[in-house]
Amino acid sequence: MLKAILKYGLLIFLFTTQVNLSQFYFFGRNKVHYEKFNWKILKTKHFDIYYYDNFEEIAKIGANYAEEAYRDLKIKFDHLVIRRIPLIFYNTHLHFEQTNVTPGFIPEGVGGFFEFLKGRVVIPYLGSLTQFRHVIRHELVHVFMSSKIANVLHTHRVIDDRYPPLWFVEGLAEYWSYHWDTQAEMVMRDVVLNNLFVPISQMEKIYGSFLMYKEGQNFLGFVSKTYGKDKILLLMENFWRFTKFKDIMEYTLNEPLEKIDAKWLYQLKKEYFPLYSVDYPHSINSKKLTNSGFNFSPNFYRNDSTRLIYFIGNYTGYTSIYSLKYNPASKELESPDLILEGEREPVFESFHLLQPSLTVSANGILAFVNKSGKSDVINLYSPGDKSLIRTFRFDDLITISAPSFSNDGKRIVFNATDKKGFSDLYILNISSGKITRLTNDYYNDKDPVFGKDDKTIVFSSDRTDGKYAKKYNLFELNLKSHRIYYLTYANANFGTPHFNPAFSKLYFNCDKDGTNNIWVMQYDNSHLPIGMKQVTKFLTSVFNFTFVNNDTLVTSAFEKFSFQFYNVSLKDVAAPNNPFVAFNFELSGNKWLAKELKLSSKSQKLKYKKHYTLDYAVSQVITDPVFGTRGGAILSLSDILSDDRYYFLIYNTAEIQSDILKNFNVALSRINLSDRTNFGYGIFHFSGRRYDLRQSDNFFFERTYGAYLTLLYPFSSFDRLETTVTLANSDRDLETELVGRKALLLSNSISFVHDNSIWGLTGPVDGSRLRLLLAYTTDIKFSNVNYFTFIADYRYYLRLGLRTTLATRASVFVNDGKEARRFIAGGSWDLRGWPRWSIRGEKLWISSIELRFPLIDAFQVKFPFFGLSFFGIKGALFFDAGSAWDKTYKETLGSIGGGIRFNFLRAITFRYDVGKKIEKNFSQLQPGLFYQFFFGWDF
Template identity: 30%
Template sequence: MIKWNRSVIGGLAAAVLVMGWTVPGWGQVFGKNKVTRTRFEWSYIESAHFDIYFINGEERLARIAATMIEDAYEQISADLRHELSARVPVILYRSHNDFEETNVVLDLVSESTGGFTEVFKNRIVVPFEGSYKKLRHVLHHELTHAMQFDMLYGGILESLLTRQYMFRMPLWFAEGMAEYESVGWDTEGDMIMRDAVITGYLPPLQQLQGYLVYKGGQSFFRFIAQRYGSDRLAQIMAKLKKSKDVEKSYKAILGKGLEDLSKEWHKSLRRKYWPEIAARREPDELAKRLTDHKEEGAYLNRDPAFSPYGDKIAFLSDRSGYKNIYLMSAIDGKILKQLVKGEKQGEYEEMHWLRGGITWSPDGEWIAFVAKSSGGDVLYLHQVRGRGVKKYTFDLNALFSPAWSPDGKRIALVGIKGEVSDLYVAHLEDGSLERLTHDRYDESDPAWSPDGKRIAFASDRIPEPEPSAADLLTGSYDIYIIGSHGLGIGGQGKSAIRNPQSAILRRIAASPSDDRSPTWSPDGKRIAFASNRNGIYNLYIADVETDSVAALTNVLTGCYDPEWSPDGGKIAFTSFREGGWDIFVLRNPLEKLLKTMPAPTAWALEADTVRTVYGDLKETEYENCKVQAYRPKFSPDIVNAMVGYSSYAGFGGQAVVSVSDVMGNHRFSFNTDLYYSFEDSDYQLVYYYLRRRVNLGVSVFHNKDYYVTRNYDWFSDRVYGGGVMASLPISRFTRLDFNVLGMGIDRQTYGWNPEKKQTRLLLTGLSWINDTILWGQTGPVNGFRSIASLDHSPDIPFNSLSFNTLSLDARRYFRVGRNYTFVTRYAGGLSWGKDPQAFFLGGTKNWLSPNYRRTDVWEVENLYFAHSDAPLRGTDYYEVSGTKFALINAEFRFPLVRYLVMGWPLGITLGNISGVLFADVGGAWTEDEKFRAFRADESGLPSLVSLKAGYGFGARINLGIAILRFDMAWPIHERPLRTRYYYFSLGPEF
């Protein structure tokens, strides 16, 4: 994944932020939070081409990573015919939870992000998630990006000064190449492309979006390599380096543009996948569908878990936009209850949908699952009928896949500690943790036998007690059985493997393919599991005693997460179809076993399934590398400057310089606009310290601006001062901000009666911020966000302003259907003291060519310290003012135009235009005024007094570079009601 550092993309963002500190509410910014829970101590080792940074104690993991990435470099360098021009930093985290705390980029890192490469400093950042195979894949993928950036952008300073970074590769090109380089082709990619081709949602190459950017792009690069030769990749990249145009590069090398190549690619996919329709079956043809992701507006319905009586199924779904746990009927799929609301509070920040798992207590009163909380991974026990919750925490870096024992006293799970993933058993009575395996192989999906004496699980281990780096990458996932106390199990022979604790692990139905997600039959004689033995994940059933295996399904896309019902009469599973995941129930599985194994897919028979060669990996190559302690090393994020000269004003110039260390914990930004003299220039310096949980910031600034009002008054303001900021994130969704700002304003008026006026201010602010929203194309579509703030400015010498201000802004977004949202917003505030602040209402934010109702807003107390709130459509800017205010907005947002193609003379195409119906009502008043909402007019009808109100409709379109809004409003407070207001504005919806 590519990450464009927000602190760089925003070039002038620091300057804007500092300028924002000169207005009230300068700490009031919506947004979710990155929580730094651990103060990491770092070290690093140097390989031939990379600096591998690792958390102290994870030296062994770093040496393995160094071996992997150097091996990947040899292959990518040969493929692209390019060598790195500089050393590349590789930052390695010991778990995904730690990885999400990174400050290399300021964006939030989601659970689905496997790693990223930051563009401007070419830093590779990856987590270890228990699997060395996955670590190798992610390192190879991200190194491909680093090689791309090195080829196209060159060194840091060269790129920044020559603006090469303004060219961005299309995502299908960047991500597709990285996926193809790292794995060639794989089961997941084949499933997604087969589904997209057969069900008809595969767009042209240039229109790939979402996960198709990765897998569609990967498929296209594979197609190019197979049809035109693998050497063309290096030629295309070399051409792209010069042209900075993907279309021209393909035409120059292949003689065809992207449109023609896309058509060829589509045709080849149809020839490949359409014959599969006759050879395989849809999930609906062999099992009953219980969910429908398209109808529900969801992407995933996964992890089905039968209740002990078999009449209910608990499962994970994102049908609300958030990942929640639901309870449904096992008969018809009717939703009975929402058990857990995820991703809205600190207890359930992430629901681990990629490696989750839900399990029931034997009495059916509780479910157990693992979720990330504000303090790390937690094993939750959640009452089904009530609201009781129990929490278990362990000294592990990550937790996955819980499974409740038949006696109800223990839960098996997978945990990551250090550089290993192992199988554990948690004892619920005392909270103790027992370790069943202790090795460097990956474990997943534990399942208890019905008698509670054995645990089946999937692992990529091989019969080697001390695996090498190469061994960790060559083993396929098989199903193993272990005693629940690490005791030996019968079955000595070639299927038996002895672990370091001398427990016997019995391998079941071994194959060179990947076998995952075992589930026991109620009699304990069989195990059902998912396997890609034919190139597609299907369900199989193995006899525990004889090791014989029979196929249960032969589907087009794939079957995952099998779960055997307590009575043995059903198996629930998930399947990918039409771009999403659904849950099915197959009845009488033992009566429906296939007589023959499913035929292999075309790609399963090909030789390029894995392009990398693991045999040359030698972990000992970096065994003696010197471990060095990390010291902050600073380098520029952005350098942008220009200088000019005028015979009237002399020299002038602008500059933006942003600098940070490798980890991103220390960030400096300096911005200046030099003009005529030092006193007439603008300059700001900001420093952020992000290493601890409390984020700290310091700023000093000076700005000089000249104004001409609508009354042709001419004046200048010199604004200077400094501030400090502290932000404490409670969780991803809630934080507390504290700010102190000291500033002075020197106003000089010009004209017939010039005068000078000085104003001083010491402002402290405290804000409580909550944000759980989900974004759509033009604004939030679901969730809640609020800011409650208290500002205090004491009376200090030298003509100061003294006031206290309390304000609230709360917004609730109700998703009432797919792409339909109802929004309510409540805002209010009051100010008191010697110089109470003014609240101005009217118009809409970022109004293009606005109308102003008043002209006294240029006073110092109004220009710099007044609050301006909107929208209040049906009014002009600053139409309403007072020291107290209330504002209510209601909107219904809906799809207006999905796709519009215009003919002559415009010849343009527009899509995804959303509509809105709205109503706004608000008012402002002072301490001396009595609030009065209504009074009777001359005709006896109620008329608004202290309030203004409007209603109307509008449209929004995302233009890519900005969101354009149009509103037409009718004011209710004006008579006649025929008056209309038109608003064109920019920016997202509130």
């Protein structure tokens, strides 16, 4: 049995599409490579920078940022990274999501990552050079820290099996890469003023969250100021001294952690509580319109009969377009109505929740941006007719944001990123479908809106030069002359300009007071901008806003760590003594220029060639009193982009010395993921005793060797086609037979897989999954084997509430022919209550219905010296039915019951079920109950 686990476990790892084991397969979404990138390398003094296509100009600027960061960080860390550092740049987030450097899917909020196996840094360019510089520095802090910690442990001859806690790792990366900005300030104000603050001693509560990043950053700023800036490096240099980071902190800062936490919180309260005397929360000076989910991009629309707010929201895990009845006088909150559900089908593959991506015309047509296939598109949609009017895709534009209708409704201005990575403004003529490019440079131009007469565009840009260089100011572009003028000039960042409905005033976001509030432009008698007056004085940021009328706004704002809508009356908030800030345009300049790294020779710019390096090598030795000792190893090589991989498996299961050669098992595979069609091929030789599923506890000796080829073609991120061909020679010695069985097996299979499900802690909670497989296996030499396979497995998850799901499954497995293999069922994964894998047959059907619901949100047990906490324990009520047979149908089996599921460390789910089996061909319930404990995800 142990041998089987080793063998089959490794086989499953390598050959998941093999027909022989086709019952255990994988659904999952697809990482689609829509385009082939023409990769190149820039070699600098310390970095190998990988970029592609037309991204060279930004790549050279990034190279300069990287070398500059290296010079700074070597001093901060008092350390040199002496290996060459690979940096992989993608020109947009959409392309970044396709990277194979990490096998997982990358959510929209991830700005880059450092990968530990090969020390690679992978960064998308998001249109802003300032942000690019920040992320490069942030990831390089990880590179330096990783090298420094390893060096400290190694030089002290301490085993390097530990690392600082994540809050410190990410907090330092932020602290040493960027200044304390508006977003950070917003988050800290919110948590301190709303009692959501988490001290260092309890940081595990916010593990991995954005709050953890910002608290970590703030804490290190506090340490630097209170204890000395040298203490941060000392925390790393003392890392060898203790195994717990708490002890390291207490030793380095020379105080107990409780006191450090208390001092920190005290300093924060001193800083933020006084704000209450001048500023106010959103919930005090405005009316809350929503109370759950994530709510962005509000757009007010009114006709004779309706007043609605259209917006992008996420309530269920799928980002979608919603509408909300505008009824601020109502005491009850209105519930949003779903207009268009996203992220379930390719045409609305994903919405960009965190960016402005929705607008509504005067006649109620929605224009929104979503990802569809290889790039973003602009869709025109009629909510009244519930129909998609038109889709605009632009060949050279990859990402799009901030669409805004012209006043006559005939054009849309938007911001987009092209293949060079330039983030510029464009105008779409709706009727002709043609676009006109308005700007063409590496400055980040965003949030465009048409001026009163549609002859100008007002937008935000970091092209600011002079004293406040690189700040985002507001500019006006004249569509006739194409000249650009400053509208604002101050030491602050400006964004989201909006004219009021009368077009008499220009409102915008500005972070002059430390957080994003709404300000209004002030003009002189010649209608030239002279300054701005503060309108709102919220404690935390307004992200975006829309006008209901000249005196009323709806804002999308951040408070108590959620993004909700608020109704704001300008008459109530715009106090006469609110601050006024004058603009001093004389301090402005023309345009700043980004420095590129100067390359000294042509050899520093190279075409990408694959060099393979080791990913990992793992070996295992197992020994037991029955079967003796056996062992094996697996190693993996790949190129720097992880597009092309080789796996090598070797193990031996000999029980006596003379069997060593006979029991050698070897497999070599190549998997290539660089193109849209992924392929893999390999050769193998397996030899040893195997477990015969036909009868329990019976073994046979089999030697099999051959080759396989597999192809995977994704239609979209939800659907794909898989096909596999295997040719294997099989010699089998059966214990019950005198003569062995020889066969030259040719197996062909083709599958269609669909998966748009989203997962909770213990399994899927919404969406659906489907696999249809057809295969044929035949012995082309001896005719000893000849069967076909058909599998249909459909699972549907009906969302009843935010955390409650009705999950259903219907599956059929058929093997029919000579030496057809059996399928197995029974146990916690399918027919619950029945012994695991006790139900076997060449034909099998399973059907299940299960109600999944939250049972215990948090459970804590405190002992005198330690405590245990458990979170997110879920409950289930289930009904299963199925059967397995070879030639003649036997009986229908079933079970009914309930259970609990618990996800442990987000790595494994433990399951415990109690119930009754339905026996005797579904005619009676078992006496008593069954109790079954196991692990594994929900179906």
